[in-house]
Amino acid sequence: MSMLAPQQGASTLDGQEQPEANSSEPAAPRSHTPTPPASNRDTAKLLERMKVLQDIADAQLAKVSEQVENLKEQLADEKSRARKFEKLAHKWKRRAKEPGPKQKLRLIRRKELAEHSKDPRLRKKHLRRMISDLDGYIKAKFRVYADGEEAMMNLLGDNSTSEHVQQLLTKLLNRLPHLKKSVQRTVVRRIEEHWTAEVGLVIRLRCRIPERPYQYLINSFSYKYSPETDKYEKHYIAPGVCMPSLGRNAGKNETIRLMNKYFDTAKPEALVLGSVEGITLSFKEALLAYCEQYLPECTDIQVQLAGDGAGVFRGVSQTTVAFKVIVPQAERDPDFHGLNSPFSSQSVLVFEGKEAYHEVKEAMARLLDELKDIEDNGITHNDKLFTLKKKGGGDMKWINMMCGAVPCNHTHGCAFCECPQAEWHLSDTRHTLRTIATIIKGAHLYHAGMTFPWKCPYCPKTFETKEELESEVAPSSEKKRLEYQIEHKGCMWKRAPVIPDLPPEDYVGDVLHFALREVHHCIEVTVRQRCTTQEKIDKLAEFLVKHVKCFIKVKKVKKRQGVKEEKTPNIIGRECSLTMQHSEGMVRTVLSEDDERFEKAMAVWRCLTLLWREMTTRIALDTPAFRETKARAIRQKARDYTAALIAHGSAQDVHLYSHVASEHLPAQVLRHGDLLDYSMQGLEHLHSQRKTDMRHHGNKRKTGNLKSRTAQSAKLEVAHRIINKSVQHRAISRHLKAKQYRATQAEALAEARTC
Known part of the structure; x- marks a missing residue:
């Protein structure tokens, strides 16, 4: 094929200009050497580009090969760790199954840890730290050595056998490490031990709180020997009872003396009434101890009784009833620390349960009997006669419940008057105030004086028979009848005031x-x-x-x-x-x-x-x-x-x-x-202390719904669940890491093969 002549002004490959075609000068003779075609220039550029791409591909292949080598090294390390882990697991498994001949207390603890701890590393941590602390704690506080059974036998008496003592020691040892390690508090108070046939062995731990050095939390739990089951069973467990502040100027000796004096006079008693379980202190002794210390000249005492409920942990609710001494302004000491502080509330009743009418009424039965006796007869102490006048307090939910009224979100939710919710914005003082008589009548309580036909005092209806009244104001089911909210001026069906002689006007809102x-x-x-x-x-x-x-x-x-x-x-x-x-x-x-x-x-x-x-x-x-x-x-x-x-x-x-x-x-x-x-701010501080205590036991992690019957058992259950969940979490994380590693390795190999 003949090649086309270059155009005007075009340059050759050497950069020289070609002469014009219509030039007058004669053309030079043609050479036999062929001129390179114009397409060769594109070929050269393609060769250079292919060389650059080849260099890039070589670099990427080297990088992928390096990644593959790193992954192989990581796989080898993981296999080595897995072999070490299996050896360690086999070692600790063998030790847990076949322990050596050591103290019996340590063996019991080791078996328990073997049951609840599946991770060998976690098991090793517990066995080394908790058992050593447990041994030192027992030797220092209980003086239990190799002859621990004989020492406890001397303490309990001749009625207990060696098997019973061993069961009691097992239960005590299972709880002491949690109180010491999980709560992270130092036990600085002595442990009081006494044995009675009615109550059992009471171990009272007095823990010092680092955040508030003059505030103390008392944890009490006891075990009672049951002849039926031939075992020591849990009699009651008391949640923390928070004590008043003693002032920052109080020394250590004075603090110990006052705390021992208070708890020697106010002995806790078991509270087991039906489904309510908790602890109650003697109101009389607690009041006398408080007045002797802070109000030595006061004989006419005004006491405000209030309560509050709170969820201290998931699935665990506690209700506290406390009292506060109201001091007149003329007799108040301005230099006194703690009288009107948030810690001036003295808790006398703590039970596990929600803030419900029937549970509170059942739990406060013993306390109300004691209050009634004090009001009628007074308290004679050191040739002094103390008179008592009680008042009520708390938030509106507590006041409504104590007065027998409906909840706060009801149409007639006010416990002080019969004003409906639609008229709460009106400034009208002509609303009918509630009294104990109107509450009882409004609740349609059946008593000896009720005869039929009976006319309702709040509506024009007249009921001829008892059945007609029940069908009008309450459903047929007894369970629903207890919870039914009647529209008769906001009174609950068959709910009288918890304190019969305390009218709503004597309650003061917080x-x-x-x-x-x-x-x-x-x-x-x-x-x-x-x-x-x-x-x-x-x-x-x-x-x-x-x-x-x-x-x-x-x-x-x-x-x-x-x-x-x-x-x-x-x-x-x-x-x-x-x-x-x-x-x-x-x-x-x-x-x-x-x-x-x-x-x-x-x-x-x-x-x-x-x-x-x-x-x-x-x-x-x-x-x-x-x-x-x-x-x-x-x-x-x-x-x-x-x-x-x-x-x-x-x-x-x-x-x-x-x-x-x-x-x-x-x-x-x-x-x-x-x-x-x-103001009952002390109740809020009590609940916050218990919430903090429960969160420490739960290691600040969420757990499932707790089905515990007491606060202490809930803490132990939380601790065991945390151990199990941590083991599960680690197993799942190892599985996910291995899965992710295999996926990354497969992608790297596939990319290397493609390149």
């Missing part, structure tokens, strides 16, 4: 719970209802964590749009005042200043802050005139707060605590005096 409920309610009304996007929810949660330093509960809720996270702030104690201080910044995270709802929301928070300051300010002088001034100020601030809630939303935003603050707290100030004297 100021702390008012702040907690109102702050949560204001956050819900003014802020959370405006959080329409996830961005605003996260921004609000970040603000509360940063400024208020509160805990945020995250809950996933399934909706039509998908799974959505709901973040709820958990505000307690002093965080209420911090929330009020940072209310403006909190509202700004959701609403802009141009929004008309911004000013309304800020008005709600300003009114709540003014009301809270008025309630927490003490009366200058406890006289009728000053009480009247204080009551008038609280009533005005509460009504302003109610008006701000209505202006922001509607009348439905006014709930029970707002109604109580505007209509009943002023009357309580006129009748009882300063509200801060009736």
Whole structure:
């Protein structure tokens, strides 16, 4: 084929210009050497590109080969570790099955650990640390050596056999390491031991709390010999009983003397009444010990009795009943530490169970009998006659339950009056106040004086027979009848007041719970209802964590749009005042200043802050005139707060605590005096201590639903479940790591083969 001539102005491969075709000069003679074609230039470029790609492929292949070598080394290391692990497991398995001839106590503990610990490393840790600590603890406290059975026989007497003592020692040894290691507290108090045929052996551990060096937590548990089963069975286990603060200036010797004096006078007694299990202290002895120490000249004693329930752990709830001595302002010592502090509450009854009517009434039966005897006859001690006057307190849930009224979320949820929920926003003092007689009649209790036909005092109906009355106000099932809420002015079916001679007007609401409920309610009304996007929810949660330093509960809720996270702030104690201080910044995270709802929301928070300051300010002088001034100020601030809630939303935003603050707290100030004297903050501290204790036992991990009957058994069950779950978690993690390793190796080999 003939080649085309180059165009005008074109250059050759050597860079020289070709002469034009129509030039006048004669053309040079043609050479026989062929000129390289133009396509050879593209071939050269392709060769250079192939060389570069070959270098890149060689580099990638070298890199993949290096990765494969590393994976092979890791596989060899894993196999070596697996062989060592199997040898170690076989070694400890053989030791657990065939222990050497050592002390019997150590053998018992080792067998228990072998049952609950499947991981050899965990088993090794427990066997080395816990057993050594256990031996030292027994030698120091119980003085049990090789002749431990004989020493315990001398302690218990001739009625116990060697087998019984061995069973008792086994149960005690199973609990002592958990109290020492899991709780991470140092036992600094002596252990009191005594044996009686009724109660059994009582081991009382007095633990010193590092966070509060002058606060003590008492754990009591006992075992009773049962002739039927021929074993020592658990008689009762007492949850922690928190004692008052002794002041930071109190020395160690004084602290020990006062604590020993208190617990020598107030002996705990077993509380086993039906399904209720717990511990109760002698109210008389506890009250005398308190008055002798803090109020030596006071003979007319006013006592506030209150209670509260809390979930100390998942599946474990405890209810505490405590008392607080109300000291008149004229007799109050300003230098006294702890009288009006959160630790001034003395717990006299702790039982495991929810804050329910029937359980509380059953548990308080012995305490109420003792209170009745003291009120009728007084207390004579050291030629002094002490008289007692009791009052009630607590949050609205506790007050409603003690008065026999319906729960707080009911239509007639107020325990002090018969005002329905639709009228809580009205400033009307003409509502009928509740009395014990109206509560009993409203509950339709059958007593000896009820005859038919019977006319209801709250409605125009007249019941001819007993069956007609039951069919009208309650269902046929007895179980449902106990829980049924009657519409007759908010009284429960067959529920009389727990304390028969304490009217609702003698109950004083807790100021702390008012702040907690109102702050949560204001956050819900003014802020959370405006959080329409996830961005605003996260921004609000970040603000509360940063400024208020509160805990945020995250809950996933399934909706039509998908799974959505709901973040709820958990505000307690002093965080209420911090929330009020940072209310403006909190509202700004959701609403802009141009929004008309911004000013309304800020008005709600300003009114709540003014009301809270008025309630927490003490009366200058406890006289009728000053009480009247204080009551008038609280009533005005509460009504302003109610008006701000209505202006922001509607009348439905006014709930029970707002109604109580505007209509009943002023009357309580006129009748009882300063509200801060009736604040039961000590109950909150008791529950927080127990929650902390339970979380320490649970190693701050979540467990399943606990089916425990006492707090101490729950702690032990948590500890065992944590061991089992940690073993399962490690096994699963090893399985996932091995699976991931095999997948990575397969991908690397496939990529290497492809290259």
